[in-house]
Amino acid sequence: MIITTTNSIEGRKIVEYMGICSGEAILGANVFRDLFASVRDLVGGRANSYEKVIRAGKEVALGDMQTQATELGANAILGVALDYEVIGSKGSMMMVIASGTAVRIE
Secondary structure (H helix, E strand, O other), X not given: OEEOXXXXXXXXXXXXXXXXXXXXXXXXXXXXXXHHHHHHHHHOOOOHHHHHHHHXXXXXXXXXXXXXXXXXXXXXXXXXXXXXXXXXXXXXXEEEEEEEEEEEEO
């Protein structure tokens, strides 16, 4: 399956628009990760543990979106957008949403 942020795929004709597809991932925060990220804020540097969680959330959301597109009969997803939000009463969770247009291309 081709997944792209563009609205078309060069050299490929869109045969059918199957509809909007999306995938979501909600990830909980970790007390120890938060503690080490706070230390990183003080001394500088990258918070690798958070970066790994963000990447994992992105992969889950993209995977769910791809599964939904496949169920619709699509072989490509166009116009993909990723959205990241902090949710929960204390901002203790992160939500990643991937969405795009499922299409069938030649």
